[in-house]
Each structure stands twice: as structure tokens, then as C-alpha cells.
Amino acid sequence: MTDADHPSRPHHVVATHSVQIPPDVSMVTLLGPRDELLRTMERAFPTLQIHVRGNEFHLEGDPADMALVEELLDELLVIIDAGQPLNRDAVERSIGMLRGKTRERPADVLTMNIVSNRGRTIRPKTLGQKRYVEAIDSHTIVFGIGPAGTGKTYLAMAKAVAALQAKQINRIILTRPAVEAGERLGFLPGSLNDKIDPYLRPLYDALHDMVDPDSIPRLMAAGTIEVAPLAYMRGRSLNDAFVILDEAQNTSAEQMKMFLTRLGFGSKMVVTGDTTQIDLPGGTQSGLKVVQDILGDVEDIHFSFLTAQDVVRHRLVSEIVEAYDAFDARRGPRRSAGAPRKDAP
Secondary structure, eight states: OOGGGOTTSOOOOOEEEEEEOOTTSOHHHHHOGGGHHHHHHHHHOTTOEEEEETTEEEEEEOHHHHHHHHHHHHHHHHHHHTTOOOOHHHHHHHHHHHHTTOSSOHHHHHTOOOEEETTEEEOOOSHHHHHHHHHHHHOSEEEEEOOTTSOHHHHHHHHHHHHHHTTSOSEEEEEEOOTTTGGGGGGSSSOHHHHHHHHHHHHHHHHHHHSOGGGHHHHHHTTSEEEEEGGGGTTOOBOSEEEEEOSGGGSBHHHHHHHHTTBOTTOEEEEEEOTTOOOOOTTOOBHHHHHHHHHTTOTTEEEEEOOGGGOOOOHHHHHHHHHHHHHHHHHOSOOOTTOOOTTOO
């Protein structure tokens, strides 16, 4: 009995195709050390047989997947041509974008350079991040809202440094609400700056990735870069500045209004936060939640919403989390601390 006798049975079409790589392209660059990138493609397309001979890919299997792999190779060649080294993360993200059927090419996302420092270039890694960066270019005030790890603040700081280097602005101002300090602030040793410094430390850490660390004290002494708690913004008018408010979910509605009205001539503002991680005392409404209803229709203000798909983590972090989840699943429900064992008398 054949498939023709069962019209409802799906036909598994197997086809073959070859893709020729230009001779000037180093296959080691395309395939990765010890063929790591080739193995990444094979894992992503289990329906295909992928063989490489010289500068030629031989594909066998599902025609739709073959077309996707050919498209992937075109994108990877553009990335290589732009002078960007390929890695497993770039290949996996390119495959994800192609499968997502977006209108934007992976190469356009992964070759967008924001700022370079000490041989390292900061660029978006997801489509959501690219659109967020483009929104910062085209709007005066941008809200970047999404979970931790989506690069909201990091990319905004990279854009600020790029604007300073291009002399589009005269100074960068980075600020956060020191909500976590609360009543404990008075009990901490040292000056007020010493007490507040731990809450600003993440901003300093990101800054060191983008600016020569030796020049940061000089830039801060000159006022070219300022890192300060949100309370220090009150009563000021911030002209010719790139101003970033981080952890904005921990502002009250009044604080958010105070911050936004500091906007001066020739300035740009980026407000970042995660509305699922609010540390405000009970009964205090987050200014980041309220502002969406108030300013959602105001021209030149843009809200960028990043999602879990935009979380950028080292590949091993994802594999560690998955390994722990699998381990927990094998063990079954954990016994809570202090709970009696089933075999206890």
C-alpha cells in the first residue's frame, strides 16, 4: 500500500541542493573553530543532512529548511563581509530571526555598530533591541520597558557615549532612584556619596565597558559625565545633555514628572525600567506605570517594549538554567525546609 492510497498521509519530500560559497571567504570563519558553527546549523535543522566539501554546502532533506539554510548563509556572509567575527550566538540569533518571518534581515540587526572601545564594539543583538536603538535616534524621549537582561540601560548608555563622541551633546547624566536604600541609608558608614554609591554601581560598571576607564575620573570631574541619584535632578534644567533614568519603575508619579520636566534644549532622555520588579513601599504607585497612560499619545515620545525574546545572556547561562530545570524535574517536588519526611515517625 502506498501513500497514494492514503490521501491524508503527509508526503515527506526529500530534495537536494548545493550552495557555493565565494572563494574569497575563509571557510574557517564561516564554519567556526572545529566546525562549531556548522554543528550549530545541524542542531537547528535536524531534518537536513548538511555536508561541506571545499567551498560548497551540500544540503539534503526538507525543501523549506533548505531554503532557510541558504538564506542563513547569505546573511552570515554579509556579517563576515562587514568585518564582524561570527560566533554561535550570532548564528542562533540569525536562525531565530529568519524563522520569525520579520521584514528585517539578521545582518542588518547584527552589524549595527553603536560605539567601539578597546577593540570591542557594542551593537544590538535582537530585532527588539535594534528597534529600541532606532527609536532613541528618532525621538527626544524614549521609554525602554522590559525584563532584566534585555539591554535597556546598556544600549542607552552606548548611544549616550556615541552622541558625546560625535559632539551631538556636551554631557551625559546617568541617574537612578535610591529606593532600596530607604531607612537604612542613615545607618551606612561614610559620606552621603559613599552611602549612595552602591546603588549607582551598575551604571559605573556599564560605563567602564564603553569609555577608557582612565579617562572617566577626568570626565566626571569636568562634569562631562555625571552619575547621581534621582533626587539630585530636582530644580535643574538639563540642556545639551543625554540623560538616562534607570530603574524607573521605582519612581513615584511625582518623581517621574519631576524628572521629565528637567528636559532642556538640545537634550535627549531615555527612561528604562521593568514594571514587574517594583520595590516601592506599599500603596505607592509606580511612575513608570502611570506615565504610559499620560504620555502615550504625545508626539516625539516613544515607548519601546522589550520582551523575553530580547534577553541577551551568555549561552552557558541558558544551558545552566535548563540543566537545573531538568535536574529538578527528575528529582520531583522539593521538600520544603522543616517539612517532615514521609517516612518520619
